[in-house]
Amino acid sequence: MRRRCVSFLDATSGAAYTRSQVNIELSSVHNRRVHPSGALEQSIHDVWAAKLANNPRLFNGTKFRLAAFTATPTSLHMEWGLTDYKTYLGLCSRCDVVSSLATPPNQDTTIYLSNKIGVAGALLTADDKVCFLKRSSVVGAYPNMLDVPGGHPEPEVIHFARNKNAILVMLTELP
Numbered sequence: 150m151r152r153r154c155v156s157f158l159d160a161t162s163g164a165a166y167t168r169s170q171v172n173i174e175l176s177s178v179h180n181r182r183v184h185p186s187g188a189l190e191q192s193i194h195d196v197w198a199a200k201l202a203n204n205p206r207l208f209n210g211t212k213f214r215l216a217a218f219t220a221t222p223t224s225l226h227m228e229w230g231l232t233d234y235k236t237y238l239g240l241c242s243r244c245d246v247v248s249s250l251a252t253p254p255n256q257d258t259t260i261y262l263s264n265k266i267g268v269a270g271a272l273l274t275a276d277d278k279v280c281f282l283k284r285s286s287v288v289g290a291y292p293n294m295l296d297v298p299g300g301h302p303e304p305e306v307i308h309f310a311r312n313k314n315a316i317l318v319m320l321t322e323l324p
Contacts, residue, residue, distance in 0.1 A: 172226045179216035179230030182260040189246065189261075193239030200238055200289055207289050209235040211304045213266040216259075229266070231304060237263040238289045269299030 184190055201207050214232040218225065240246050240263045272280040281295045 166225050170224045172224070173229055174226070175213075175229045177230060179214065179228045181214055181230065181232040181236060181263055184261040192246075193236055196239040196243075197235045204287055204289070206287050207234075209233050212237060212263075213302055213304055215264045215266050232263045232265055234265075234289065237265045239263075241265075241290055265301065267299055267301050269297045271297050 197209075210233065212232050212234060214230045216228040216230050218227040220226075274280065280298065282298055284291055284294050284296050286292045
């Protein structure tokens with residue numbers, strides 16, 4: 150079943166995939182789309198401007214975007230595009246945005262969301278403690294909150310190769 154959102158339960162199903170079982174299709178067709186509402190798009194710019202005024206250390210950068218995924222017991226296929234940090238901050242944790250995306254049935258509204266990809270891990274110590282980090286006071290989202298170690302893959306530092314089917318395959322350098 151092809152899905153567009155990932156929940157914590159999906160991520161913790163206990164299934165582990167080998168490198169050969171994971172496929173990432175990176176294509177501009179999976180990029181975040183501009184919403185037809187100029188007011189909604191302006192609100193993204195307004196949120197960014199306000200955050201930047203309060204924190205000039207912020208900078209915009211590209212981020213990978215999850216468009217959809219299909220998980221089976223033996224494979225994981227993900228469809229990735231690009232988004233940016235500004236759009237993520239302008240859309241994340243905004244119930245007003247989600248409700249404004251209400252459209253006729255069978256129309257995919259997730260194409261307008263940032264859906265920035267993040268990586269996080271819960272670390273359990275040998276003495277059964279969980280490791281948390283306190284987020285900096287100068288981050289754009291959730292400052293001073295507790296979080297698990299993690300981060301975001303940066304499109305600018307990943308190497309790509311194109312296969313004969315024109316699907317971009319991520320290459321990583323493993324020891």
